Amino acid sequence: MEIKIMLAAAVFFGGWLWSYLFIRQFLFNLVTAFPLIKKIKSLQEDLIAVGAVRYTVVSLITCGVVAAIILAVVIRFCPKYLLISFLVGAAMALIMLLNKLSPNNRPMFDAFCSSYCRFVADDELRTAMFNKKPGQIKTRLRAMGILDTFVPEFK
Numbered sequence: 001m002e003i004k005i006m007l008a009a010a011v012f013f014g015g016w017l018w019s020y021l022f023i024r025q026f027l028f029n030l031v032t033a034f035p036l037i038k039k040i041k042s043l044q045e046d047l048i049a050v051g052a053v054r055y056t057v058v059s060l061i062t063c064g065v066v067a068a069i070i071l072a073v074v075i076r077f078c079p080k081y082l083l084i085s086f087l088v089g090a091a092m093a094l095i096m097l098l099n100k101l102s103p104n105n106r107p108m109f110d111a112f113c114s115s116y117c118r119f120v121a122d123d124e125l126r127t128a129m130f131n132k133k134p135g136q137i138k139t140r141l142r143a144m145g146i147l148d149t150f151v152p153e154f155k
Contacts, residue, residue, distance in 0.1 A: 004081070007082065008081060008085040009085075011074075011078065011082045011085045011086045011089070012085045012089035013089060014086060015074075015086035015087060015088065015089030015090040015093075016089035016090065016092055017089075017093075018071075018086075018090055019092075019094050019097075020093045020097070022063045022066055022067035022070070023063075023067060023090065023093075023094060024093070024094075024097050024101070025059065025063045026060060026063040026064055027097075027101050028108065028111065029059055029060045030060070031101045031102060032101060032108045032109075032112055033056045033112060033116070034056060035103055036109075036112050036116075036150055037053060037056065037116070039149065039150035040150050043141075043147055044144075044146055047120065047121070047122075047125075048116065048119050048120055049119040049120075049121065051119055052116055052119040055116075055119070074086050103150075103152060104152045106154050109134070109151075110132040113129040113130070113132050114129070114130065114132060116129070117129035117130040122140070122144065124140045124143075125140045125141070134151050134152075134154060138151050
């Protein structure tokens, strides 16, 4: 009985980790990356390279496939109590992260900037994004004559 409890706890942690690594990245791509790329492209078409969309699509597909494979293995080989433990762990991680998955959340915006700065052609804007400085990003966009509407206001 003790072994089953310890195994359920380990699978619970595995579900939490699965959700944190793969589902969070999948949702980040859908909820943060794609909307910010769309906003940037609406400001000026060549402000961010086409590769940004391809990069996000590849990340989305990779996370989805790996998450599906892991879930299929868990469903196929785990007994019901371990499957429930896995899903509860995944749900706990998702509940913890759900309200943070937004472009208006500073850590998510910073993650976007550090990941997507390589797709920005302008050196000063790329440096500001790499350094995760929203004020510098806004200043550079204004200097370029572009609206700074994609940069959220942080408190």
